[in-house]
Amino acid sequence: MNLPKNVRIVEVGPRDGLQNERNPLPTAVKIEFVNALTRAGFRDIEVSSFVRADKIPQLADASEVFAKIERRPGVRYWALVPNEKGFEAAQSAGVGHIAVFTAATDGFSKANVGVGMEESIQRLSPVLSRARAAGLPVRGYVSTVFGCPYEGKVDPQAGPRVARRLLDMGCEEISLGDTIGVAVPADIHRVLDQTAAAQIPFAQIALHLHDTRGTALANVLAGLERGIAIFDSSAGGLGGCPFAPGATGNLATEDLLYFLQGMGIETGISFDETARASAGIASLLGHPLPSRARAAWASTQNSAVRW
Amino acid sequence: MNLPKNVRIVEVGPRDGLQNERNPLPTAVKIEFVNALTRAGFRDIEVSSFVRADKIPQLADASEVFAKIERRPGVRYWALVPNEKGFEAAQSAGVGHIAVFTAATDGFSKANVGVGMEESIQRLSPVLSRARAAGLPVRGYVSTVFGCPYEGKVDPQAGPRVARRLLDMGCEEISLGDTIGVAVPADIHRVLDQTAAAQIPFAQIALHLHDTRGTALANVLAGLERGIAIFDSSAGGLGGCPFAPGATGNLATEDLLYFLQGMGIETGISFDETARASAGIASLLGHPLPSRARAAWASTQNSAVRW
Numbered sequence: 133m134n135l136p137k138n139v140r141i142v143e144v145g146p147r148d149g150l151q152n153e154r155n156p157l158p159t160a161v162k163i164e165f166v167n168a169l170t171r172a173g174f175r176d177i178e179v180s181s182f183v184r185a186d187k188i189p190q191l192a193d194a195s196e197v198f199a200k201i202e203r204r205p206g207v208r209y210w211a212l213v214p215n216e217k218g219f220e221a222a223q224s225a226g227v228g229h230i231a232v233f234t235a236a237t238d239g240f241s242k243a244n245v246g247v248g249m250e251e252s253i254q255r256l257s258p259v260l261s262r263a264r265a266a267g268l269p270v271r272g273y274v275s276t277v278f279g280c281p282y283e284g285k286v287d288p289q290a291g292p293r294v295a296r297r298l299l300d301m302g303c304e305e306i307s308l309g310d311t312i313g314v315a316v317p318a319d320i321h322r323v324l325d326q327t328a329a330a331q332i333p334f335a336q337i338a339l340h341l342h343d344t345r346g347t348a349l350a351n352v353l354a355g356l357e358r359g360i361a362i363f364d365s366s367a368g369g370l371g372g373c374p375f376a377p378g379a380t381g382n383l384a385t386e387d388l389l390y391f392l393q394g395m396g397i398e399t400g401i402s403f404d405e406t407a408r409a410s411a412g413i414a415s416l417l418g419h420p421l422p423s424r425a426r427a428a429w430a431s432t433q434n435s436a437v438r439w
Numbered sequence: 440m441n442l443p444k445n446v447r448i449v450e451v452g453p454r455d456g457l458q459n460e461r462n463p464l465p466t467a468v469k470i471e472f473v474n475a476l477t478r479a480g481f482r483d484i485e486v487s488s489f490v491r492a493d494k495i496p497q498l499a500d501a502s503e504v505f506a507k508i509e510r511r512p513g514v515r516y517w518a519l520v521p522n523e524k525g526f527e528a529a530q531s532a533g534v535g536h537i538a539v540f541t542a543a544t545d546g547f548s549k550a551n552v553g554v555g556m557e558e559s560i561q562r563l564s565p566v567l568s569r570a571r572a573a574g575l576p577v578r579g580y581v582s583t584v585f586g587c588p589y590e591g592k593v594d595p596q597a598g599p600r601v602a603r604r605l606l607d608m609g610c611e612e613i614s615l616g617d618t619i620g621v622a623v624p625a626d627i628h629r630v631l632d633q634t635a636a637a638q639i640p641f642a643q644i645a646l647h648l649h650d651t652r653g654t655a656l657a658n659v660l661a662g663l664e665r666g667i668a669i670f671d672s673s674a675g676g677l678g679g680c681p682f683a684p685g686a687t688g689n690l691a692t693e694d695l696l697y698f699l700q701g702m703g704i705e706t707g708i709s710f711d712e713t714a715r716a717s718a719g720i721a722s723l724l725g726h727p728l729p730s731r732a733r734a735a736w737a738s739t740q741n742s743a744v745r746w
Contacts, residue, residue, distance in 0.1 A: 133624070133625065313735070314701075315701075316697075316698050316701030317440070317660055318440065318701060318702050318703065319701065321440065343653065343731065344731060344735045345694060345697050345698075345731050345732040346653070346655070346656055346694035346697075346698070346730075346731040346732055347656055347694075347697070347701075348653070349653055349654055349657040350656040350657040350659070350698065352657065353624055353657045353660055353661070354660070384653065387652060387653035387654075390623075390652050390653075390654070391623050391652075391653070391654055391657065394621075394622075394623030394625060394626065394654075395623050395624065396625065423653070424650065424651060424652050424688070425652040425653055428620070428651045428652050
């Protein structure tokens with residue numbers, strides 16, 4: 133198997149995960165969560181989001197979290213910003229790495245941000261200009277690349293087209309999202325075919341997979357086989373998507389780590405420390421963490437044979 | 440992608456699934472479960488096991504279940520038998536298709552059947568002779584091919600060596616089991632390399648995967664890429680393995696069906712009818728069914744967009 137030897141994992145649990153958990157966590161717990169992830173070896177952590185507190189109260193403490201986390205040199209602490217106001221708040225909080233988002237379908241875009249895809253992309257333009265002027269790297273998320281809860285199957289050209297525009301606007305990397313977890317490996321190949329056709333180097337592409345139907349790691353394998361070497365995941369499998377009916381489950385970081393380690397692919401991240409990082413918040417969520425590898429790890433902690 | 444166009448699914452929920460559920464189900468419910476699976480289009484259903492009732496009380500009603508299920512022509516209704524006594528009971532119950540089992544490690548064999556691997560294989564010899572004499576096809580299971588809860592990592596030659604012997608003894612097909620769900624695709628390739636080296640045609644090999652760490656469908660993909668076209672799975676994700684600490688979760692049939700349908704691979708089986716078949720027992724188990732595709736299906740039953 134001719135797969136990448138190293139994979140970069142973008143840990144999205146503190147933002148994408150916690151945003152979609154019903155119970156908001158105390159700020160101190162979030163700070164310790166991010167610090168524990170730093171200690172586990174992540175080089176990319178999406179820490180929070182500068183959005184309206186009335187829209188996403190779970191992340192209303194973004195400034196305080198950014199002020200108090202211990203930042204390790206070489207680690208990129210990302211913040212999601214929806215607009216210029218969010219960008220300004222992020223800058224005031226000393227955020228050095230900006231993430232923006234849009235969708236591959238009008239239906240999802242309207243449900244998520246109230247306007248269609250085209251207007252949503254245009255709204256990002258001033259944010260990207262200002263980030264460029266400030267010398268801040270910007271990561272772009274494209275949601276519903278593989279399927280949309282409002283429109284069904286999505287044209288495999290749609291996501292790459294949006295990705296191409298975001299790159300042209302100044303994003304350094306695009307994360308293609310299977311927001312409702314409907315993709316199978318054949319879909320990954322179709323979208324990556326169109327990504328290549330849009331003249332996008334795969335080094336600038338991340339896959340953001342959900343395990344809603346159990347297909348996430350099969351899709352990771354398909355991505356690896358094409359040379360994709362950046363994957364988003366969420367510690368413990370935190371979160372889902374509040375705007376997508378039936379969407380539960382970001383790909384769990386522990387599942388991804390177990391898989392990549394077994395495949396002999398380096399990440400620089402400790403499975404055990406990641407599992408311990410999510411342990412700190414597990415008891416506060418009101419439900420078990422969905423990660424399967426994490427549950428298996430927990431149940432074999434006292435067994436003679438470790439995996 | 441050059442994958443098989445058709446896959447045969449061996450539905451093991453009524454035996455391997457229910458055997459590992461704490462709450463025994465009423466016999467009438469099991470019969471209806473098997474009948475619903477027949478209607479869903481399965482051609483291979485592992486119905487029950489003729490083992491000592493004091494060891495596995497969940498399946499003590501095997502004879503009655505076999506007597507009362509509606510058998511559709513062309514469908515193979517399998518029974519697991521551990522020894523000659525079990526074989527005789529199965530014959531009396533009119534069973535036409537026999538499954539036997541052993542393991543790829545001594546540690547698991549001893550914990551499971553009280554004797555080491557070698558003695559376990561020899562014990563199968565009279566069963567296989569009698570099945571051959573009676574003209575009954577025999578399927579052989581090899582457990583712990585990829586990892587053992589007592590011995591850890593398993594030599595990739597171990598499972599194929601046992602498989603080779605079972606074929607020579609008269610089995611028509613061997614199911615290689617990842618009993619505790621530790622395999623990743625690289626392991627699948629290693630074992631299939633050794634399977635080929637043992638002169639075993641892949642047409643005689645099934646993969647029996649567990650989703651304990653979320654890797655099952657990635658392993659299915661690896662198997663498909665090598666030409667494997669028979670997979671065991673359990674409706675709803677019923678069952679696990681009572682002798683393997685931390686082992687939860689046979690690969691769920693719904694997850695496998697969702698995956699294969701998305702890949703354009705034919706199975707002849709209805710996803711919806713399978714999901715409805717497991718619905719009949721879900722409320723009696725005392726826990727949610729682990730299938731992710733099934734949960735997503737259930738949550739989108741009333742949504743405008745169906746998957």
